[in-house]
Amino acid sequence: MAGEMLSPTPQESKRNRLKPHIMVFPYPAQGHLLPILDLTHQLCLHGNVTVSIIVTPKNLPHLSPLLSAHPSAVSAVTLPLPHSPSGVENVKDLGCTPYIMASLRQLREPIIKWLSSHQNPPVALISDFFLGWTNDLGVPRFAFFSSGAFFASLVHYVSDKRHLYDQTEPVCISDLPRSPVFKTEHLPLTPQSPLSRDVNIVRDMTMNFSSHGCIFNSCNCLEEEYMEYLKLKVGHNRVFGVGPVSSVGLGKGKSELNVDVKALFSWLDGCPDGSVLYICFGSQKVLTKGQCDALALGLEKSLTRFFWVAKTDPIPDGFEDRVAGRGMIVRGWAPQVAVLSHVAVGGFLSHCGWNSARPWLEAVASGTMILAWPMEADQFVDAKLLVEYTGVAVSVCEGGKTVPNPHELGRVIAETMGEQGRELRVRAKEMGKKALAATEVRGSSTIDLERLVKELGSL
Numbered sequence: 001m002a003g004e005m006l007s008p009t010p011q012e013s014k015r016n017r018l019k020p021h022i023m024v025f026p027y028p029a030q031g032h033l034l035p036i037l038d039l040t041h042q043l044c045l046h047g048n049v050t051v052s053i054i055v056t057p058k059n060l061p062h063l064s065p066l067l068s069a070h071p072s073a074v075s076a077v078t079l080p081l082p083h084s085p086s087g088v089e090n091v092k093d094l095g096c097t098p099y100i101m102a103s104l105r106q107l108r109e110p111i112i113k114w115l116s117s118h119q120n121p122p123v124a125l126i127s128d129f130f131l132g133w134t135n136d137l138g139v140p141r142f143a144f145f146s147s148g149a150f151f152a153s154l155v156h157y158v159s160d161k162r163h164l165y166d167q168t169e170p171v172c173i174s175d176l177p178r179s180p181v182f183k184t185e186h187l188p189l190t191p192q193s194p195l196s197r198d199v200n201i202v203r204d205m206t207m208n209f210s211s212h213g214c215i216f217n218s219c220n221c222l223e224e225e226y227m228e229y230l231k232l233k234v235g236h237n238r239v240f241g242v243g244p245v246s247s248v249g250l251g252k253g254k255s256e257l258n259v260d261v262k263a264l265f266s267w268l269d270g271c272p273d274g275s276v277l278y279i280c281f282g283s284q285k286v287l288t289k290g291q292c293d294a295l296a297l298g299l300e301k302s303l304t305r306f307f308w309v310a311k312t313d314p315i316p317d318g319f320e321d322r323v324a325g326r327g328m329i330v331r332g333w334a335p336q337v338a339v340l341s342h343v344a345v346g347g348f349l350s351h352c353g354w355n356s357a358r359p360w361l362e363a364v365a366s367g368t369m370i371l372a373w374p375m376e377a378d379q380f381v382d383a384k385l386l387v388e389y390t391g392v393a394v395s396v397c398e399g400g401k402t403v404p405n406p407h408e409l410g411r412v413i414a415e416t417m418g419e420q421g422r423e424l425r426v427r428a429k430e431m432g433k434k435a436l437a438a439t440e441v442r443g444s445s446t447i448d449l450e451r452l453v454k455e456l457g458s459l
Helices: 010-016 030-046 057-069 097-105 108-117 132-136 149-158 162-166 199-210 220-234 261-269 289-302 336-341 359-366 377-389 406-417 419-438 444-458
Strands: 021-025 050-055 074-078 124-128 141-145 213-216 239-241 276-279 305-309 327-330 345-350 369-372 393-395
Touching (some): 030 050, 030 444, 050 057, 057 074, 097 199, 132 199, 149 213, 199 220, 220 239, 220 419, 359 369, 359 419, 369 419, 406 419, 419 444
Parallel strands (some): 021 050, 021 124, 050 074, 213 239, 305 327, 345 369, 369 393
16 A cells, blocks of 8 residues: 555654544545545644544545644545545535445555554544545544535434425425425435435445534534534534635645636726625536526526636626626636635625535635526535525525526516615624624533533543
8 A cells, every 4th residue: 555554653643642642534525525524624723632544545635735734743544445436536426425435434454453553543424425435444434524504404303204205285394493394305415316326325424423523614604503403413512513614624636727817807907896796506516408598588688797617607698798797617626715705706605505615614614695596405504504594595496407487587687686676695704703703712612512522632
């Protein structure tokens, strides 16, 4: 195995013996990987810890910012990924989660071998909530949720109630705070979901709640009632809301950005405050031609300034010429946190999911209102939280295959970005202040992070 796996020398073990040794195991999808690396960064800043990160060879470059920031505290444990389809090791290159999840399970024995040979074995493991099988590695495990406590609460509730999906009418979950109502196809783990077709995946998801603890990239001002619900259900208070972790995060490496950042911010600097709509549907969702045509026409009719991260979306011919000056389109990665924090950006059209580092949480933290177009189950959950419960978002469309009416879409965009959206923007700004305050001294997320560091130190 690679040199990164060598156990420390006796001298190194002696020097580090007072530092808790933590093993971190990310799931290789951008919306999972980046937040857990940001969390690791914060643990290094707040706690006297050493960290070993389980990573496959092609994902090792993602660790570079973290390894550079904490060269003496963080090291990589590089393990080859067996049975990877076509040599792919990250979901963004495959777009199909179950295959990657099945391959990662094959790392169980190599990890156990590494643990048994280590002179200073980890006292705890923090692993992604898609990796529930890591519960039985013999190390106290904390499940890290890049998604929120509301979503996790629903997963906990529906996991042993498969009969709910047989109903044709919307389901009222009276056991949860606010008694949310969902269409069955909008609930987590629907039988139609690719994740639900693999019994191992469903089992892994439910095993999270028997972990030593649960960590959420969320905060009390958004989801306190659902974190309290989970504490009640799991029977202990080792439930930690430490987000938004991107507020003190490392950000994406420059190698991932394929946009002219200088030109982008020069353009934003020339736009009036709050006038630009930022559009991004994450790292995996590609819009259909019909959806792209409708969105493009809606943007034209709205007369709103916009910045669209389009990836491989089929942009209509001639559209960029027709909106030249008031619209910018880029393909690939853009510096999302910095864009959302720019004074010119007043709204964010999003699928409300966590597949791109839970972008809506970054929007909330920046005080940006959200135009919600949920497309999958977890996104419908987050959309309900944002639209109905916190009032920082407005619904513009629903469904992964739905083609919106471009005239209606244009009207909603124009009204929301205009005078009629003033109250919505005010609420978003207020929530942004609360979310940022959570990560400051004596804030709820900082307190929970310190609780987590203390818990790790006691193991």
